[in-house]
Amino acid sequence: MTKQKVSFFWFRRDLRLEDNTGLFHALQSNFPVIPLFIFDEDILDNLPKNDARVSFIYNSIQKINTGLNTFGSSVLIKKGRTKEVWKSLLEEFDIQSVFFNKDYEPFAIKRDASICAALKENNIECFSFKDHVIFEEKEITKADGLPYTVYTPYKNKWLEKYHLSGSAPEYDSNAFQSNFAKNQFSFPELAAIGFERSAIKVQPHNLTKITNYKETRDFPALDSTSYLSPHLRFGTVSIRKLVNWANRKNQTFLSELIWREFFIQILFSFPNCVNHNFKAAYDGIQWRNNEDDFKRWCSGTTGYPIVDAGMRQLNETGYMHNRIRMVVASFLCKHLLINWQWGEAYFAEKLLDFELASNVGNWQWAAGTGCDAAPYFRVFNPEIQQKKFDEKGQYIRKWIPEFDFGYNEPMVDHAFARDRAISTYKAGIIK
Missing domain, CATH: 3.40.50.620 (HUPs)
Incomplete structure (x- = not known):
């Protein structure tokens, strides 16, 4: 036949x-x-x-x-x-x-x-x-053809090229639907693939929630983010439609989408950064890598409410607010002196929106070892972050119901941890 x-x-x-x-x-x-x-x-x-x-x-x-x-x-x-x-x-x-x-x-x-x-x-x-992506591989480069390793000039070149094209082209397949092969393949049950339905659900994305994104995005209790990230990760939404919308409606949100492409081109150009510090000068850092400390961080029992709330949100829902991601990542690398790769792997296991490029890029940013990273002597103070972004404790109480009934003491003093981190980094930098 x-x-x-x-x-x-x-x-x-x-x-x-x-x-x-x-x-x-x-x-x-x-x-x-x-x-x-x-x-x-x-x-x-x-x-x-x-x-x-x-x-x-x-x-x-x-x-x-x-x-x-x-x-x-x-x-x-x-x-x-x-x-x-x-x-x-x-x-x-x-x-x-x-x-x-x-x-x-x-x-x-x-x-x-x-x-x-x-x-x-x-x-x-x-x-x-x-x-x-809107621009891939070698479409956004410096004048010498080399990839950008600093975000702001990359963003400026990205925007320049985008505006020159007018917008990102969108592809309408409706006229060609008759070209699909006529067949009715059986659709297997999830169990036949060897999996079971998770109790954790991916939420629908909602762009109306980010109307005031610039003003509200850092306050986790407001729940004013779009929940777009898993949909971008698995392509249930079109990046072209999204970027064209953001260009018309929300420049701050557009900048976040450009960060995503920046990290994708960094990963493409420097694939070794998956398992190595982007800045080799930091290869000499003597991480403590204490397993008990790591377990407390994973379980959200560090004694720092803003850190613990973030980790519990992650463990229960597969999401974590972006501001809180920075706080918990900084805490692991700086306060506990645990290698960023441990945290990156835990996020990879738990995050619904896990995307290798962004996960590695942001973890190395927090650790100070990546491209265009926060300087190593920048150590987030969790108590100040809590006061600035969750002053009334609404976010914390949502994820830590026992908060008002006598909460754990911090597992490490901030001032001590900050001094230890700075001295350890300084001693470990390879000249």
Whole structure:
């Protein structure tokens, strides 16, 4: 029996039908398009069975599948090692071309190069597209072609290029919906993939909450953030639509989106920063790395209410307010002298919006070891941060119900910890 010639669109961190660059181009190929999602065991094997992010991915694909059903198509879902999955697909279908959107993380770059090489050996064309960012790889560089390592000049060049183009182009696939392959693949239960539904939910994003973002964003009790970050991470929203909106409505929020792209291009240009200090001069720091201290930080029992509230919010919900992220990260690295990599790994395990580039970039910023980082002698005082940003203790009481009934003493004195951190950093800097 002759197999139908088809193209594939491979969903990854772009879980939407609307304004999806790679999908837009796939639907204009010469063959019916089969949408594909692979639950990659190389990633899944390291996750707990009730991981909230897997539940969110599953729900997002289910929403895509419902949309595809309206015009007689569906998502083909596979589970396994990615290369093995593609090997089986080559036997099952007469694949002419494969389309996907780029991912800029080291693991993904290596994976995609391997898959494309295997496809080309079988005379299958492989097409990748920019979708996750406005400007990628080497589009925003210094005059000498080298990447920026300081945010402000990067931001200025980014804005200049964006305004020259007028806006970010948005891709409408509606005219090409008939080009999806007509099929009804079975949609597996979450349990069949080896997971169970998490009690932690990804909240819907809400741009109306950030009307006064510049004035309110640092006050966690106000809950005035958009909850967009997990949706950006997994691509259930279009970065182009979001940036075009922010440019019209909210320049402060736009700056935060540019920070995201800054860290993505840093990771792409300097992949070693995942496991090493961006500034090698800090490689000589003698971290204490006390495991009991780390456990108290993880559980939110340090005796500093603003730190503990943040960690409990993270543990219970998978979210943490951005201002509080800075406070808890600084506390771990400076007050406890625990290597930023320990904190980065814990956030990677817990955060619904975990994105490698931002997580590594922000942790090294807090530790003082990264590009354009806070200076090493800047040590957040948790008590001052609490007074400035949660003066009435509303945020703290939400996450620490026992706060008014005699709270724990701080595990370390701030003045002592500050002096210890500064002297340790100073002694560890490699000249």
